[in-house]
Amino acid sequence: MAALAARPGRVFSRDQLLSLAxxxxxxxxxxxxxxxxxxxxxxxxxxxxxxPIRSVYGVGYAYED
Structure with missing residues (x-):
């Protein structure tokens, strides 16, 4: 959640979130x-x-304000 909230609107792939977590x-x-x-x-x-979490089909997740 911290990674998503730090960059609102940016779509993170599952792999990116895994490497951060x-x-x-x-x-x-x-x-x-x-x-x-x-x-x-x-x-x-x-x-x-x-x-606040938007799912982007086939890509990952993004945080929306």
Whole structure:
């Protein structure tokens, strides 16, 4: 979330987000990012209807103000 929020509007691929979240080259699947985004969205929706994370089909995710 920090990487997305630091560059609003920029689309990050799953691989880019993985390398930012796990810089030690841990063996993590790219679908892990999808799970984390889903959990972040769920937590945000507990308090508001706002969804700051935009999914870009076939590419990745972006943060929208």
């Amino acid at each position: 796990f810089p030690d080259d841990a063996e993590v699947l790219d679908r892990t990012i999808d799970s984390h985004v889903r959990n972040i969205r769920r937590k945000i929706h507990l308090t508001t209807d706002w969804d």
